[in-house]
Structure formats: structure tokens, C-alpha cells
Amino acid sequence: xxxxAKELTSGYGKIAALHEISIELVPGTVLAVVGANGAxxxxxxxxxxGSLRLQSGDLELDGKSITRLEANARARHGITLVPEGRRxxxxxxVAENIALGSTAAGSGKAKGRELVATMMESFPxxxxxxxxxxGLLSGGEQQMVAMMRAAAANxxxxxxxxxxxxxxxxxxxxxxxxxxxxxxxxxAAILLIEQFVDRAxxxxxxxxxxxxxxxxxxxxxxxxxxxxxxxxxxxxx
Numbered sequence: 503x504x505x506x507a508k509e510l511t512s513g514y515g516k517i518a519a520l521h522e523i524s525i526e527l528v529p530g531t532v533l534a535v536v537g538a539n540g541a542x543x544x545x546x547x548x549x550x551x552g553s554l555r556l557q558s559g560d561l562e563l564d565g566k567s568i569t570r571l572e573a574n575a576r577a578r579h580g581i582t583l584v585p586e587g588r589r590x591x592x593x594x595x596v597a598e599n600i601a602l603g604s605t606a607a608g609s610g611k612a613k614g615r616e617l618v619a620t621m622m623e624s625f626p627x628x629x630x631x632x633x634x635x636x637g638l639l640s641g642g643e644q645q646m647v648a649m650m651r652a653a654a655a656n657x658x659x660x661x662x663x664x665x666x667x668x669x670x671x672x673x674x675x676x677x678x679x680x681x682x683x684x685x686x687x688x689x690a691a692i693l694l695i696e697q698f699v700d701r702a703x704x705x706x707x708x709x710x711x712x713x714x715x716x717x718x719x720x721x722x723x724x725x726x727x728x729x730x731x732x733x734x735x736x737x738x739x
Contacts, residue, residue: 604618660693
């Protein structure tokens with residue numbers, strides 16, 4: 503059971519921003535996608551989630567093609583995107599925002615609630631804010647709440663687009679710790695798009711490097727961290 507992308511090509515209008523990308527999202531693991539700005543990372547996220555149409559290639563879920571499914575239909579199959587910008591409801595409390603994720607969980611509501619309880623115990627600073635309006639939180643706090651809301655929906659495949667954007671290094675570590683917790687507690691496959699390369703590779707089971715819309719390197723997170731040639735050529739090491 504996995505989400506498999508086979509030679510995906512997609513873009514904007516007639517201009518391709520991704521070229522023949524092949525990846526597999528395996529339950530319980532984290533796949534990091536790293537590369538410079540403009541490499542195609544967010545385009546990949548949108549393509550997998552269904553908000554951007556494929557120009558060619560195929561996307562299979564458990565061996566069946568879902569290439570033609572719209573974003574809403576893919577979401578019903580457990581593919582959840584947490585985009586840049588968090589997109590919380592500022593007038594609602596932290597608890598109310600997270601509850602919206604549980605509402606989307608369907609038959610997995612109980613599991614979603616159990617996961618939220620576990621996450622709250624692991625991140626007591628967020629637990630103390632459950633009755634505070636989301637609009638009053640810091641950027642890091644909002645990001646963690648957005649991820650908890652997504653996890654409460656009990657997704658099978660969770661796509662995180664730049665979760666550390668605009669955060670301090672200390673908060674980045676907390677956000678990425680939450681990424682690892684979600685993967686281990688839910689068994690979800692996580693696609694992590696991240697600008698802090700070394701930190702992303704530390705939490706990732708596997709990783710790919712994108713450059714100009716193409717995969718130029720792939721391996722385990724540890725392998726790419728240890729590769730001087732990859733670091734120097736593609737990651738600014």
C-alpha cells in the first residue's frame with residue numbers, strides 16, 4: 503500500500519515545471535524534497551494533492567490510478583496537503599481549529615482524537631493554548647496547530663509544504679519533531695518539502711533533490727547528508 507508517482511510532468515499552462523518525477527510514499531516514513539527556490543518543490547506538492555493537473559505521467563494509490571481525480575476526491579482517499587501560510591481560522595480557538603480536522607476524519611475520528619491527545623502531551627506549550635484564538639498565536643505555534651489539524655483528519659498521505667517558512671531555528675526543530683511524531687503515531691506517509699536541508703534530511707527516511715524540475719539525486723536522508731558531492735553541487739554545502 504503506497505502512493506506511487508510515475509514520470510510526473512506538470513506545470514502552469516503549457517510550461518512544464520516538473521519533468522518526469524518518479525517517487526513512492528510509503529506508510530510510516532518521511533520523504534524529504536529539497537532543492538533551491540524555483541526547483542519545483544511546491545509544484546510537486548500541488549500536483550500530488552490534485553490542485554495542479556498532470557501534463558503526463560501517472561499517479562497510483564494502492565495500485566490503482568488516481569490521475570484523473572480532482573483534489574477533493576484525492577482528499578477523500580486520505581491525501582492531505584498542508585500548504586504554505588498555515589490557513590487557520592483566526593477567530594476560532596486552537597481546539598476548534600483542530601476539531602475541524604477530526605470532522606474530516608470520517609470513520610477515523612476516534613483515532614484522530616487519540617493522536618491529538620498524544621501530540622498535546624508531547625508539546626505541552628501548545629496544550630496550554632487550546633482555548634486561545636488562533637489569530638493570536640505566533641507563526642511557529644500556528645504552524646504546529648495547522649499540522650495537528652491535518653493529523654487529526656487521520657490522513658494516509660500528508661504533504662507538508664515548507665512548514666518551517668518564516669520560523670526561527672529553534673521553532674524549526676520543534677516543527678520537525680512533530681513531523682516525526684506524526685509519521686510514527688499515525689503510520690501516515692509524509693512528503694516533507696523543506697528549506698532547512700540538513701534538518702529535513704535528519705528527520706527523513708528517504709529524500710530527493712530537485713533542480714529545475716528534475717530529480718538530480720536521491721537516497722536515504724543519511725546518505726544525502728553524508729554525500730559531499732551532493733551537498734556541494736545542489737544543496738550549497
